[in-house]
Amino acid sequence: MRSIWTGSISFGLINIPVKLFSAVQTSTLDLDMLDKKDHANIKFKRINENTGKEVSYADIVKGYKIEDKYVVLDDEDFEEAAAVKSKTIDILSFALEKEIDSLYYEQPYYLEPDKGAAKAYALLRDAMEKTGKVGVTSFVLRNKEALAILKPYKNVIVLNRIRFEQEIRDTKDLKLPAISKKTTAKELDMANQLVEQLTEKFDISAYKDDYSKNLLAIIKNKSKGKKAIAPKLEVVHKQNDDLMEMLKASLEKKKSS
Known part of the structure; x- marks a missing residue:
């Protein structure tokens, strides 16, 4: 695996140098879009909606629409808004994991101790394991401040990025049944x-994403001239x-x- 970030965990007066790795990988097949007529690859172009002409990437700027006008942003605007660059995962507090709703979870990463940090890394991991607590942290990834929790998983510390409260939509617009009496x-x-x-007892290994495996088998069979047979539609009876x-x-x- 290749690390995507290096820095350190700040734990009281202790700094634990670590490397960050993605903990997940996609299981979907990489499919290309083709023209139905001759199976040529489909390419996308950046077109000016007024002139109909293609625009080079170097000539594209980003803007935010306010009323009927765009406010165009330049590099300095993005730099000013970006979080102060830091190479530290700051533990702000510790909390019980059950207090953090699963709705907030976003992306997991593995943390590996860097050279000379194994003892301190193990101490933090084992302390969280023994107390049943997770570390609530903040860090900067790709110029954007992120909120995350640190938790032990087997023998690794997992950094799980979580969403900010303002990123969760309100449920007031949903048509939900009242709590019935x-x-x-x-x-x-x-x-x-x-x-x-x-x-x-929950066992994640009992559940498999078979769609990509089945699709790949269909692709291989089709390359040999075998026709796929669509499964029968399962009838759902009325409640x-x-x-x-x-x-x-x-x-x-x-x-x-």
Whole structure:
């Protein structure tokens, strides 16, 4: 793996030199867009909407529209807005992980101790493991300040970038059911039974993204002249209005399986 950032974790008076690596990789196939007629590659051009002529990348500037006019930004404007460059992951505080809603999680990275930092790295990792706490941190990545948490995962410290509060949309525009007072104790008890029946220890290895693997198999077969057979559409039955009847049926189905 190739590191994408180097710096240090600031932990009290302790500085732990680290390297940052992406913890994820895409499982999707890299497909090209082709012309249906002759299978030539599709290329995109930057076109001036007024003249219809192509514009070179060097002649493109960025702007923000206010009312009917654009305010054009130059390099100095972006530099002024950018966070002060820092090579430090500052631990601002520690918190219980359960207090951080999963809605805020954005991107995970691995942190590797740099030369001479193994002991201090292990100390921080093991302290978080023992206390069940995560470190709330801020750092600068690509000129933008980011909020993140540090947490132990197996024998590595993971830096998980999280979203700022203002990046989460409000739910007020969604049409959501009110908290019902009509739900009977019997319905709730039966729903709880169904939840308990379906509860099992979470094992991520039991779940696989098979789409890319299946698609690649289809591509290979097609290259050999074999035709793909589309799977039958699964029929979704209409929801029964009688919740009790549906809950009973669900419980019986689970018992018989």
